Amino acid sequence: STSEWISYVLMIVGWFILIRAISDFLRARRHEQLVLQSPERGLSVPVIAEGERAETVV
Numbered sequence: 001s002t003s004e005w006i007s008y009v010l011m012i013v014g015w016f017i018l019i020r021a022i023s024d025f026l027r028a029r030r031h032e033q034l035v036l037q038s039p040e041r042g043l044s045v046p047v048i049a050e051g052e053r054a055e056t057v058v
Contacts, residue, residue, distance in 0.1 A: 048054055
């Protein structure tokens with residue numbers, strides 16, 4: 001009986017973790033889409049590393 005309660009509690013905790021993970025994933029995908037749709041996707045000035053040419057900056 002005690003082990004049954006522990007198993008039910010663990011299943012409920014597992015479902016909450018699964019639902020939270022899916023929710024976080026969907027929120028991250030939505031954020032990604034907003035970033036990709038924005039006209040200015042980052043800094044207005046490109047950051048160029050040492051030894052890198054400005055023509056090859058993405």
